Amino acid sequence: MASHPTNEIGSPYKEIRAVTRAFDLLEAAGDLGWAKVGELATYTGIDRGTLYRLIHTLEMKGYLVRRAEDGAVSLTERILQLGDGVRHEDVATQVMSQALRGLTEQLMWPSDFATLVAGRMVIQASSHKFSPVSVHRRLVGKTRPVLRSALGLAYLGSLSRGDLSRTLDVMRRIGTVSREDLAILPNIERRLEEMHQRGYAFSVGLVENNISAIALPVRLGRRPIGAVNIAFFRSAMSPAEAASTCLKPLRECIVRAEAAMLAQTQL
Amino acid sequence: MASHPTNEIGSPYKEIRAVTRAFDLLEAAGDLGWAKVGELATYTGIDRGTLYRLIHTLEMKGYLVRRAEDGAVSLTERILQLGDGVRHEDVATQVMSQALRGLTEQLMWPSDFATLVAGRMVIQASSHKFSPVSVHRRLVGKTRPVLRSALGLAYLGSLSRGDLSRTLDVMRRIGTVSREDLAILPNIERRLEEMHQRGYAFSVGLVENNISAIALPVRLGRRPIGAVNIAFFRSAMSPAEAASTCLKPLRECIVRAEAAMLAQTQL
DNA sequence: CCATATTGTTCACAGATCGAACAAGGAAAT
DNA sequence: ATTTCCTTGTTCGATCTGTGAACAATATGG
Structure with missing residues (x-):
């Protein structure tokens, strides 16, 4: 034509x-x-x-x-x-890309950084291609369910009560609450409280049967902006075992990345 | 219709x-x-x-x-x-309105705060209505020639060389350089140098035959944003006499106003 | 492999956007 | 005070633009 x-x-x-x-x-x-x-x-x-x-x-x-x-x-x-928040998305993605690469070189297991977008956790940075134990290549843009993934639960758990309510309202409005989610919603606050006490979020066999994950939130200053996970074979270890070896380097990686982001956004 | x-x-x-x-x-x-x-x-x-x-x-x-x-x-x-600068215009005008009122209550002579807009110094705040020796009421929105008024010269004198060039280019582009201005342009840098050495800008009988003015620039941090004048009867005193009595309170007023503006724009 | 969902593009047409012309008001000159 | 000129604000028919249903291509999931 x-x-x-x-x-x-x-x-x-x-x-x-x-x-x-x-x-x-x-x-x-x-x-x-x-x-x-x-x-x-x-x-x-x-x-x-x-x-x-x-x-x-x-x-x-x-x-x-x-x-x-x-x-x-x-x-x-x-x-x-x-324009509020514009600058931060770009900086966060750039900083997290580098940080995840370093973490994966250290731990072997791949990681993803996701933010809440349009009622879903959208992967903005990923180190899968640097991991010898991952078959995934292109994950950026892929989504994870907010209410059931480690990434989503870590992020929700870092919100204030008011922001948590607003976030759930937006999700209902744009239709990203699935049938599986509806079973979880009544207990979401209790699950988040349990997660606080445990110190991390986890999921088992969510996206793929043989893949589990643990996750922690990421903040810019005091403001939650997303979460980072570590994905591993279910057969290799349980979430608790993963936490005992990987949580400390994951937390340290996030602290350094948060400091780098804060420095760049105040330039 | x-x-x-x-x-x-x-x-x-x-x-x-x-x-x-x-x-x-x-x-x-x-x-x-x-x-x-x-x-x-x-x-x-x-x-x-x-x-x-x-x-x-x-x-x-x-x-x-x-x-x-x-x-x-x-x-x-x-x-x-x-959006750069948006917030600052509003804050500056509000702060300068209050500051000029105080200055006029102290000195009797009226003042104006002007910024460079569309190749002209546009009066954004004015204390004429608080002065017992002014017949003007509504000056906000009125303009003064950049190259010949005390306000304009004070402002231009606070610009870097690069910004001065750019400002004159914008004025040429939008056609606010008058015939009288053209006679001044070749000597503008010398006039600004003389002004620096004198410590203030002045004009005599510009807008009205019987009114003279002295002026100083206003900055937000290190960035020039405008200028403030004091207007007085030509018959009452010369610019040098005005400067000897009014320059110190004018400068002090500007320093306080600049501090207040800086505090507000960093909230 | 097939069905479904999503992305990206097209083009006839309904209606939106345009600017020349007009009306009104303000400012400056006499 | 009056006249002239400039500026602001509005109108409406003509022209052209922006729209969305339909189509093609690609990606995804079963």
Whole structure:
């Protein structure tokens, strides 16, 4: 079928004009601070009538504000709110990738770092390809059930009560609570309490029959951002045996990674 | 003439659908972190075909990125870059409003705080209404020429060489260099050097024949953000006389205001 | 291997977005 | 005080854009 000119090698889509202009306007507002509509028209080249419509839309969404005294326009803090947490995801993934590699070289067993995304634990970094005892290669992007995996339980156990409630609400809203999960939900707080007393989360034969895992949460400062696991053959040892040998190096690895993340996000 | 339903009392514009959807997508990406296109469609209710086009546009503008491994989408740091300085404008104006009021109660002469906006010094806060010797009431939004006013010269004198060049380039680009300015430009660096040696900026009979002013810059940390002046009757004293009595309290007022701003922006 | 789910793309059409033109108000000059 | 010029805010028909149902391709799970 016929294709039309693309803006990027391989992409068939044109840029959406109104959206592009909206961001041109926001960038101009960022450059200029408080600016009159006529000034914005001169600076961006966008017709004044179009600007009035764009400004109205961005006002309704809360990203721009107009000063009553002279009609000047400025960005609001909502842009910053939108960006909250952005930097940290990238830094965390980068730091954890390196940290997991080191851990796996030390222990042989592979590890994954996952964050809660769209009601699932999504693997963001993984050391399986560095482990001599793993057959998995591409795990990044794969998901684990929040309520039944070691990764999910470790993460949930690091949330405050309020954040735990909100997280479960989001999961219900977007439909990631499975039938197996429904059996677990009534007891989730007790299971998390048991996990606190034990000192780690675990699962047995969840994703694959012969694979078990233990996991600990990861924080940025005091804020939980995800969890790290160690996966091992069920036949090789029990979770308790895994914990007795691997928990200490896992915890130490996480502490060093958390410090590195904190250093980088405050630069 | 016939009007149509408005989204806000008194506003005749409908929201631009594509722009609204683009921000719904960004907000969803902010909520979810790395998310697949199908997940974003479920979360936002926007058709997948539409999302592909929006994502493409936002990728081209640099606000979203797609992960090659599984096509997941995430916000980028550019949102934060867009928002740089947002919070500070509001805080600075609020703090300076209170500070200028105190200064005017102490000195009687009115003051203005201005920032560089769209190639002009725009008055963001003013104490004229608290001064018994001013006839002006509404100055916020009014502008002063950058190259000839005390406010403008104080601000320019606090910029690094690189920022000074960039600022003059922006002014040329958006056409705020007047004919009077053109006579000054060749000597601007010498005038700023003389100002440094004098310790303050001044103007005589600029906006009104009978009004002179002296001014000092205002910084947030090390970053120049604007300037504050003291306006007085030309017949009452010369700039040098004004400086001998008013410069010390003006400087002290600015130091206190800068400290208050720094404290607030680091909360 | 097959069925199902998911991803990515297309294109006719409904309707959204655009900007020239107009109306109103404010500022500056006389 | 009046006139002229500039700026702001709004309108609406025409043009073009953005949309989503449908299709093709790929990936996943049984």
